[in-house]
Amino acid sequence: MNYVSIIIPFVGGLGMFIYGMQIMAQGLENAAGSKMKTLLEALTKNKFFGVLLGAFITAVIQSSSATTVMVVGFVNAGIMNLTQAMGVIMGANIGTTVTGWLVSSVEWAKFLSPGNLAPIAIMLGVIVMLTGTRRSTKDVSSIIIGFGLLFVGITTMSSAVSPLQDSEGFRNIFVTLGHNPFLGIIAGAVVTAVIQSSSASVGILQSLAAAGLVPFNAAVYIIMGQNIGTCVTAIMSSIGAKKTAKTAAVMHLLFNIIGTVLFSIVAIVFFKVIYPNAGGGVITQTEISTVHTIFNIGTTVLLFPVSDLIIKLAKKLEKEDEREVDESKVLLDDRMLETPGIALQSTVSEVVRMGNIVRATLDKSKRVMFTKDYQEILDIKEEESTVDRLCSGITDYVIKISSLSINEKEHQHVASLLQIISDIERISDYCENISEFAETLQIRKAEFSETGTAEMREMIDVCTDSYIYAIEAFAENSKEKAMKVIEKESQADDLEIRLRAEHMKRLASNQCNTDAGIVYLDALVCLERISDHSRNIAEEVLTVAV
Structure with missing residues (x-):
């Protein structure tokens, strides 16, 4: 098998997928800019509003990593306290599921198949861009073009890996990940940490699923690992920041690790004891989106009542100190420029x-x-x-x-x-x-x-x-x-x-x-x-x- 002919198109498709996400996110962000300012003010109310805000912003910018990086920036700037940050972090995990549903829509809405929709979307977006004069029109064109490119990217990745259906060795890799939860979680975490986007990581998994390569149990463990891998970006961004900002990054990591541990136990019991045959079946793109959504919403629902304990644990681990802020220091952070x-x-x-x-x-x-x-x-x-x-x-x-x-x-x-x-x-x-x-x-x-x-x-x-x-x-x-x-x-x-x-x-x-x-x-x-x-x-x- 010629692996070069698989890797090159796959990498190109991944690049187009990520670029399409960024273009679409930029257009959405520009269109929703004023609403984001209004929602930021709602942060002062309570943690639940923070969850809603985190979900909204992540759905707009298509990256929970980017949202959490901004949260680290807010905390570092003294604009957001740790309780508010906790709410946004929980919401970010929910918002990141939107991209997966966009990708899986090709299964549950046949008229949205990439072969039909992507070229039409790109052409329509280009026409809007060339004929429109107002800035708002340009933003709409960015959303449409980005949407089209995202679908082109996922189609290219799926087509690239389709020859691997006949590769027994490649299939065995995923079978192994399904039988060994720890390896599956590590695999998801590493891939997500490398590309620094859980949305893109889920997109890769869905492209492999479209080729019929991913067992159900392997996908579940990989998805949970992806949520841990997405914490790497925030932790890296907190380097050089104040102790409080570092604590926010640790909170994000703790939240996702605790959620992964809880759901891993449930998954292991389900696949090993309750329904052993379920794990070996091939998972679909829609089922990946469903598992991803259930995991993130479920983790938020379970941990929301005890989120204050997570904050306390993060403070202990980071040994946070509340020192007086130097008034002459500008409390603005480049992370917020996202x-x-x-x-x-x-x-x-x-x-x-x-x-x-x-x-x-x-x-x-x-x-x-x-x-x-x-x-x-x-x-x-x-x-x-x-x-x-x-x-x-x-x-x-x-x-x-x-x-x-x-x-x-x-x-x-x-x-x-x-x-x-x-x-x-x-x-x-x-x-x-x-x-x-x-x-x-x-x-x-x-x-x-x-x-x-x-x-x-x-x-x-x-x-x-x-x-x-x-x-x-x-x-x-x-x-x-x-x-x-x-x-x-x-x-x-x-x-x-x-x-x-x-x-x-x-x-x-x-x-x-x-x-x-x-x-x-x-x-x-x-x-x-x-x-x-x-x-x-x-x-x-x-x-x-x-």
């Missing part, structure tokens, strides 16, 4: 965190102008350095998102985020300037007049309120609060003109210390600029539908 819609939402959360740091700095600035507390002056300068580092890191991450395949609405969102990040950083700069003015007053032992102090407090309150409304408007996507920012900014402009004129009169009549007078005027400028940048943030909220 799904741009969620990466954007995560970036919004990080920008809000940066904005709240500046909010606290602004509160200190309100006090320090009058208390001249040296420790608070130092704190403001340190916080400004923190914001500078955050600004640089978040900006770099947003630029990475902009280079991905995202739709027009998401491109607008990216541009808006870059502007808002810049505005927040500039407000932080002005807070530092105010701390320097306070330091000048302290060094020169200068004081504002009683009237000047009252006016300065009034100006600070207006500008501070403007910024607080701006950050809340951005965090909540509230147009109502954005409009309040614009009102406050107009009030600050009028106030700055009036206070400047009245202060000049006091200076002219020697009612105010000269050193304090210069600081007063400079502080007015800084505060007015803070309100200007707050307005910029509000206008982004009003113009970009997030």
Whole structure:
């Protein structure tokens, strides 16, 4: 038998299958981007919503490995806790069964046979791609073309291995895997770990099943092994991450190992004791999909009630430590770039965190102008350095998102985020300037007049309120609060003109210390600029539908 003529087409078919999965997943992901952001917010509710989210995302991106890698990234970034991560991991195992059902549809829906459907799907997708002009149309074409290529790939693999039906040695390999559960599980785990996709691994198994090569019992053990092999990607991605992120990867491994052990015991009892003859029969593609689905849903149902114990065990194995997070570290992870819609939402959360740091700095600035507390002056300068580092890191991450395949609405969102990040950083700069003015007053032992102090407090309150409304408007996507920012900014402009004129009169009549007078005027400028940048943030909220 010429094995080269089998291996080359099989490898080519596998490549086309994986490429088709990726194209289809990219189109689905772009089309569902906004829904993913909404679903991410549901994570804050409970673990059950996490299961639903994990299943949905995995069904979209066609890879439980990729979903779990993103979960590791979320945990590493502090966006998701371990309880939420556990829910998504359980859901990811369910979502990964979708590809298997697509492949097996050629058996239970004859009109979907690859020979008929694949060429039609690819041609239809190409026509849509060439004639469509909108981004959403391009996404639809990607879904259709990817669907077609996936079927072409599975057909090529099945055709390539069909000569092996006459190979007694090849058949004996699978018979051995069926009789030895441990070897079957190892085989499934190794193949999945190598290609790093349980969906593709199941596709390979289904192509062999289509050629009538796989006994039922061997397929069951291989499928369970595939679920262990898919953990390798997440474990590799956790290298260099925080302890908590590594714990999430260990949770994934424990969940799948426990599920495999439980169902292996059931399978061994069934095939060895209850119904020995069942294991030797040849399995079909649809039956593989059924076993895969029952195993993943069954594992989730069984382990969901005790998932907290799995989390505790993972913490013990990883010896997780809950250390305080360095505020200057950007809590965004490249793993999340696998799904741009969620990466954007995560970036919004990080920008809000940066904005709240500046909010606290602004509160200190309100006090320090009058208390001249040296420790608070130092704190403001340190916080400004923190914001500078955050600004640089978040900006770099947003630029990475902009280079991905995202739709027009998401491109607008990216541009808006870059502007808002810049505005927040500039407000932080002005807070530092105010701390320097306070330091000048302290060094020169200068004081504002009683009237000047009252006016300065009034100006600070207006500008501070403007910024607080701006950050809340951005965090909540509230147009109502954005409009309040614009009102406050107009009030600050009028106030700055009036206070400047009245202060000049006091200076002219020697009612105010000269050193304090210069600081007063400079502080007015800084505060007015803070309100200007707050307005910029509000206008982004009003113009970009997030």
